[in-house]
Amino acid sequence: MSDATVASAGTGPVATHCPYCALQCGTRLGRSGASVTVEPDPDFPVNRGGLCQKGWTAPEVLGVPDRLRTPLVRGADGELAPATWEQALDLVADRVLRIRDRYGADATAVFGGGGLTNEKAYTLGKFARLALGTSQIDYNGRFCMSSAAAAQTAAFGLDRGLPFPVEDLGRADAILLAGANPAETMPPLMRHLSQADLVVIDPRRTRTAALAALHLQPAPGTDLALALGLLHVAVADGLLDKAYVDDRTSGFDEAWGRAASWWPERVEATTGVPVSAQREAVRLLASAERAYVLTGRGAEQQSKGSDTVSAFINLALSLGLPGREGSGFGCLTGQGNGQGGRELGQKADQLPGYRSIADPAARAHVAGVWGVAPEELPGPGRSAFELLDALGSGDGPRALFVFGSNPAVSAPDAGRVTERLRSLDLLVVCDFVPSETARMADVVLPVAQWAEEEGTLTNLEGRVLRRRRLLSPPPGVRSDLEVLRELAVRLGQPAERFPAEPREVFEELRRATAGAPADYSGVSHERLDRGEALYWPCPEGGSGTPRVFLDRFAHADGRARFTPVEHRDAAEVPCAEYPLIATTGRVLAQYQSGAQTRRVEQLNNAAPETFLEVHPDTAARAGLADGDMARVRSRRGSTRARVRFEPSLRTDTVFLPFHFPGEGRANLITNAALDPRSRMPEFKVCAVQIGADLP
Secondary structure, three states, X not given: OEOOOOOOOOOOOEEEEOOOOOOOOEEEEEEEOOEEEEEEOOXXXXXXXXXXXXXXXXXXXXXXXXXXXXXXXXXXXXXXXXXXXXXXXXXXXXXXXXXXXXXXXXXXXXXXXXXXXXXXXXXXXXXXXXXXXXXXXXXXXXXOOHHHHHHHHHHHOOOOOOOOOHHHHHHOOEEEEEOOOHHHHOHHHHHHHOOOEEEEEOOOOOHHHHOOOEEEXXXXXXXXXXXXXXXXXXXXXXXXXXXXXXXXXXXXXXXXXXXXXXXXXXXXXXXXXXXXHHHHHHHHHHHOOOEEEEEOHHHHXXXXXXXXXXXXXXXXXXXXXXXXXXXXXXXXXXXXXXXXXXXXXXXXXEEXXXXXXXXXXXXXXXXXXHOOOHHHOOOOOOOHHHHHHHOOOXXXXXXXXXEOOOHHHHOOOHHHHHHHHHOOOEEEEEEOOOOOOHHHOOEEEEEOOHHHOOEEEEOXXXXXXXXXXXXXXXXXXXXXXXXXXXXXXXOOOOHHHOOOOHHHHHHHHHHHHOOOOOOOOOOOHHXXXXXXXXXXXXXXXXXXXXXXXXXXXXXXXXXXXXXXXXXXXXXXXXXXXXXXXXXXXXXXXXXXXXXXXXXXXXXXXXOOOOEEEEOHHHHHHOOOOOOOEEEEEOOOOEEEEEEEXXXXXXXXXXXXXXXXXXXXXXXXXXXXXXXXXXXOEEOOOEEEEEEEOOO
């Protein structure tokens, strides 16, 4: 329950969705005096009446004491001070125009977020390309979903996190989870996984692994070798679904040519996973009538994450799972609108609807909807880390807009990223709390929160959902859409080109995505308000597609493609100076960079500080006791964390959560080595040393 002042917006209770992860659990918000109440929606099939700690406490963020309520502008004394909206917006526009005149349009960049509504993600991409004229836009979903997106597009011709409803998982006999820990990251999903034999691949014995029928514990960075080995077992043990492979796929021989040399004993020597466990994992999947292979960030956030996901897709294809009702392959999208955020235009290489910005036909279609000539649209820009790394240097951007993200904490090699943010001529942050990135800004613009706005989001199963407003924003706070319109007008755009009403934006979004891979043209606020379950692709007049690929895959020939991949080492491997492997992840009570959850007392009490999970023997060799403060160093920097003994952890591996700021930032040590296909940084593997945190 929140003690936020309740401003009138309509009568409650209001049916909406949780502001956190991509499950987008159904909730009902109400008002009790000056407080906001939340209850799970028992009728929404994804969470079926369940919520996690974060969902139950979500209203608390609405009334946090440091809620941003007025624009802030950094003065000559170096301090942020209150300003009027007119002063702040005029200053931003004037400085952007000066930078553009001196350095060109690409000297201004935009960094978006996977939590923005579909309407905001769409408008942000339009704002960057028309009002700013810049190619330099990407978003934090590049750090989340990009490897899975690249692999699924290559294999199936289309990327939708789960190409089937979540409820289908509840009828599975076996499910392989590669690098996913939903028992902590999205607990209500476990209601759909409880009936299946779970095979969990994770270097840690997580809460999910503890519930598994089989836990495979590879060394971090060796998931690709393990996936190749599982395909080898499937073929060598006679479990290949040859009829399916012949009828519905292409490229098997090339993929098998790579996997043939990954016999089980070689895989065990590389990964540490016993031969018997490899065979048992494949047997469980192959013998199940209904089986799924799912990947998460553990497999994806690597410099070879796309190839790793491709290898797990190859395994699923060899067993005949994708495109068959009751079985399949999917990835567990992370952020609240991680799906919609990556398909509606805030990604460096994409226009709305998953259209390629380099495709002349796609450019012509979107330009027509926007009322401009196709040649006015810039081309592809830098990917997320490459954009951040280029800030303020050489031909890199001199100004940056940040919407819905906190890269000072969440980006890899965070020390370097912080330096690049400080080097900018202009940093503008739109947020509702003073995140670590906002505190560095030249201008901070206060915007509305989830319970104060209307719009749509798309959850991990491709279902388009309505976000509904319970409250009006506090006085002095504006919506992101209003901010973008006001800035666009000051930058020379006609006001009617940038509507600020979400319903009006969505109507334009429908036209912009019509005929695209992610077609929203048949979705409308009215249909969603009537309670229709609409999954994209949903062409005009259609009823949506809960299960894609049942009849054919999205490639021109209708077949799925095996992708030949080969294992390679992580960008960093242990050495004498840095003998351990550090990996990062989430904990139950915190979310992403922690900018919201660290402000909730109940959540902060449950997870108040960062920690270093380490095997007792490994800690002893470093002279550390349980509860000590440790220093963890990599080639990029160091972080400090409290030691937490974990006897089930591999002795060559340590783990840190990435939600915490300051010296406790796990991303001070992480490696920004990029996947060549997805441009995903290698969050999950870096070489480190540990020792006492000496003053």
